[in-house]
Amino acid sequence: MVFPKVLAVAVLALCPPAWTQSPTYKLGRSPTAEEIRSQDIAISPTGKELPAGQGTAKEGATLYVRKGCAGCHGATGSGAHAPTLISRKGPQTATAVPCLAPCVNDSNTMGVHSPFATTIWDYINRGMPLGKEGSLTPNEVYALTAFLLYKNDIIKKDELMDARSLPKVKMPNRDGAALPPEWKHGTPRLQGYP
Ligand code: HEC
Numbered sequence: 001m002v003f004p005k006v007l008a009v010a011v012l013a014l015c016p017p018a019w020t021q022s023p024t025y026k027l028g029r030s031p032t033a034e035e036i037r038s039q040d041i042a043i044s045p046t047g048k049e050l051p052a053g054q055g056t057a058k059e060g061a062t063l064y065v066r067k068g069c070a071g072c073h074g075a076t077g078s079g080a081h082a083p084t085l086i087s088r089k090g091p092q093t094a095t096a097v098p099c100l101a102p103c104v105n106d107s108n109t110m111g112v113h114s115p116f117a118t119t120i121w122d123y124i125n126r127g128m129p130l131g132k133e134g135s136l137t138p139n140e141v142y143a144l145t146a147f148l149l150y151k152n153d154i155i156k157k158d159e160l161m162d163a164r165s166l167p168k169v170k171m172p173n174r175d176g177a178a179l180p181p182e183w184k185h186g187t188p189r190l191q192g193y194p
Contacts, residue, residue, distance in 0.1 A: 043122035047167030050121065053138030054162040057155070060147025063140055068129050077151060082130070084109050086151040111152030115177040117169035121145045142166070 031039075043049050064070055064077075069085075077086025087106045106112075110120050125141045127133055136144070146161040155161070155169060183189060 041126065043118050043125070045116040045118055045167075047116075047118040047121075047163060050118065050163035050166065051138045052163065053142050054160055055139050055141070055143025055146050056160055057143075057146045057150035057157050059139075059143035060145070060150075063144055064147055067136065067140070067144070068132075069144070072130065077148070078106065085111075085148055087112055109152065111148060111154055111172075113173050113177070115171055115174050115179070117145065117149060117154070117166050117171055120148060121166060 041049075065075075072080060072082035073085050074080030074082075076088070078084040078088050084106055087109050110123070114120060121141055124144050125136065125138075128144075129135070142161045145166065146155065146159065149155045149161070149169060150157055150159070154171065159165070161169075
């Protein structure tokens with residue numbers, strides 16, 4: 001199993017132009033507008049790409065169990081094998097399971113460190129539930145995001161999250177994160193970023 005993988009990587013490394021359209025060898029093709037649209041699902045900090053839909057923490061609490069989040073992240077959002085999603089309050093005791101890499105514990109959950117609530121929406125939408133990525137509807141992602149924000153004491157229980165309200169959520173670490181400068185076409189990525 002390992003050998004063909006290594007071989008595939010080696011072959012690809014030898015022909016990088018195959019990734020783009022090559023005028024010399026006539027390899028590859030430009031993606032269609034529709035193909036680009038289907039892949040272009042990232043949500044930026046401003047949330048301007050967010051789809052229609054809405055959800056509350058109450059709906060999210062049910063989905064957290066029904067969609068299997070609790071199975072991996074723990075019923076209380078901490079102390080399980082998958083990263084901690086809900087910071088525990090009060091005195092903390094060591095958890096029964098070791099913190100697995102990437103180690104996310106109480107002090108660095110997304111609710112604590114992420115400067116934008118839209119990042120949580122984007123993460124859940126693209127990457128969760130692990131193994132069934134892309135299966136959640138926008139309403140479900142809004143509700144699950146609302147649930148995690150509420151449980152981390154960032155929004156109120158009945159606050160409705162949608163494309164307008166989510167980007168306005170003031171995250172605790174909104175001003176504490178070092179953000180790269182805005183990228184412009186034709187300049188290297190992360191230019192000037194310390
Ligand atoms: C099969 C196990 C599994 C299930 C089910 C699952 N997750 Fe995860 N989740 C993970 C793992 C593992 C990671 C860490 C992935 C990584 O960082 O590479 C993760 C990461 C996350 C993160 C990012 C945490 C951080 O601070 O980096 C969020 C948010 C999240 N999951 C939410 C959810 C939600 C909401 C659901 C339910 C819809 C869900 N997960 C279902 C295993 C799971």
